[in-house]
Amino acid sequence: MHTGTTELQSFATDPRTLVCELCNLFYQFGWASGTGGGISIKENDHIFMAPSSVQKERLHPEDIFVLSLDGKVLSHPGKELLLSQCHPLFMAVYQLRNAGAVLHSHSLNAVLVTLLYQNYFKIQNMEMQKGISGHGALDTLEIPIIENTAYESELTESLSLAIKSHPLSSAILVRHHGVYIWGKDWIQAKTQAECYDYLFEASIRMHQLGLIRDQSN
Numbered sequence: 281m282h283t284g285t286t287e288l289q290s291f292a293t294d295p296r297t298l299v300c301e302l303c304n305l306f307y308q309f310g311w312a313s314g315t316g317g318g319i320s321i322k323e324n325d326h327i328f329m330a331p332s333s334v335q336k337e338r339l340h341p342e343d344i345f346v347l348s349l350d351g352k353v354l355s356h357p358g359k360e361l362l363l364s365q366c367h368p369l370f371m372a373v374y375q376l377r378n379a380g381a382v383l384h385s386h387s388l389n390a391v392l393v394t395l396l397y398q399n400y401f402k403i404q405n406m407e408m409q410k411g412i413s414g415h416g417a418l419d420t421l422e423i424p425i426i427e428n429t430a431y432e433s434e435l436t437e438s439l440s441l442a443i444k445s446h447p448l449s450s451a452i453l454v455r456h457h458g459v460y461i462w463g464k465d466w467i468q469a470k471t472q473a474e475c476y477d478y479l480f481e482a483s484i485r486m487h488q489l490g491l492i493r494d495q496s497n
């Protein structure tokens with residue numbers, strides 16, 4: 281059975297529904313528990329974004345905010361819902377990278393690698409690196425790590441600086457917090473996030489097994 285075809289057919293094409301489906305999936309992965317994390321999707325001139333501080337696995341299409349490309353709220357879902365605290369970070373990625381989708385994960389694997397590495401997460405010679413844009417299996421993959429702040433929106437400046445100074449990167453890690461990952465569309469953002477999480481977990485296990493001794497960088 282070709283599972284990729286089945287998976288593609290099972291996702292909605294309406295962006296509001298798609299944000300809900302992907303948030304639910306990321307909750308199942310452990311990337312969006314406790315109301316954290318999520319994904320936003322750009323379609324034509326609109327950006328679709330889940331609200332702040334809600335259970336990401338229980339969203340409905342009518343809960344989704346719609347923003348313009350310059351960050352103005354075009355459609356507010358009402359119901360006392362608040363715009364995502366990630367929205368300035370998502371907007372920074374859209375504007376600096378012309379991304380088609382940006383996701384934010386609180387994956388424990390992402391958090392743990394920020395405690396194993398100083399300035400950059402590094403891994404090399406892993407087949408799953410092929411799933412990351414611009415990387416081959418024999419390359420060294422590096423992801424910048426920025427320091428966490430008390431509020432999500434306060435990360436905007438350091439995230440923007442890291443994006444500008446690492447033009448090949450499609451992810452930025454946040455210490456003790458998680459990771460921002462983007463792609464040219466939601467499919468690339470999702471599949472790259474799966475590859476990144478695999479590589480984070482691989483690195484953690486390699487450290488546990490004593491296979492990596494020098495992570496200075």
Ligand SMILES: [Zn+2]
Binds near residue numbers: 317384386457458
């Ligand atoms: Zn967060």
